[in-house]
Amino acid sequence: MDKQLTSFSNLVDALSKLPSIGKKSALKMAYTLCIDDIALGLNIAESINEAVRSTSKCSICGGLSEGEICHICIDSLRSNGKLCIVSHPKDILLIEGLKEFFGRYCVLESIKDFDFESLIKRINEEKIEEIIFAFSPSLSSDVLITHLQDKLSHLNLKFTRIAQGVPSNVNLDNIDHFSLSKAFMYRVDL
Ligand SMILES: [Zn+2]
Incomplete structure (x- = not known):
């Protein structure tokens, strides 16, 4: 992937580490979160942050x-x-x-x-x-x-x-x- 797109590439890499998510789906998801639906992207980012910190x-x-x-x-x-x-x-x-x-x-x-x-x-x-x-x-x-x-x-x-x-x-x-x-x-x- 383009070397200038560091954060986007990091997101794709992170998503592809999820169970049953391949590189192609990760790319699609990252595109949706960053471009198609920015509100959803920010909401998911916040929800992950909160859930990871508070769930045990x-x-x-x-x-x-x-x-x-x-x-x-x-x-x-x-x-x-x-x-x-x-x-x-x-x-x-x-x-x-x-x-x-x-x-x-x-x-x-x-x-x-x-x-x-x-x-x-x-x-x-x-x-x-x-x-x-x-x-x-x-x-x-x-x-x-x-x-x-x-x-x-x-x-x-x-x-x-x-x-x-x-x-x-x-x-x-x-x-x-x-x-x-x-x-x-x-x-x-x-
Ligand atoms: Zn219990």
């Missing part, structure tokens, strides 16, 4: 938060004995969008770094009775669920998992709203 992970559930503890963990009405385990913070946003689950969450991104002690502490303190696994069906999530059930077997818990309508090896964010909602409503006992 909740110290209790691992979901997205704008403070040390997220609004779900703070809300006492959400303490209804149900804990939904997801594999990524963004899955919480998907499930919240269904407006069908009113319990609390726990993000388990990697079994290696997962703190079982604090999960057990939460189960006791929050009087959890049901653990819902909201993982997309796959062999690795089956293994993970069995492992978790095993680790928590000494506690008096009901285990369920979302099922119907969720195809194997598909991320939750690729499932349509209706199917995910059905999968949640008709969760199966383990």
Whole structure:
């Protein structure tokens, strides 16, 4: 690209580092932001700046938060004995969008770094009775669920998992709203 267009080139390079954005799409996006829709460009720049500075992970559930503890963990009405385990913070946003689950969450991104002690502490303190696994069906999530059930077997818990309508090896964010909602409503006992 033209050597004089340093800032524009830097923007294209930065955008092309985003997941699933190639150089061509990055160039198109940069053109839109800098030329076609300057107001949108400035709005996105400001939103990114603010969101990056204020968003972090909740110290209790691992979901997205704008403070040390997220609004779900703070809300006492959400303490209804149900804990939904997801594999990524963004899955919480998907499930919240269904407006069908009113319990609390726990993000388990990697079994290696997962703190079982604090999960057990939460189960006791929050009087959890049901653990819902909201993982997309796959062999690795089956293994993970069995492992978790095993680790928590000494506690008096009901285990369920979302099922119907969720195809194997598909991320939750690729499932349509209706199917995910059905999968949640008709969760199966383990
Ligand atoms: Zn939280």
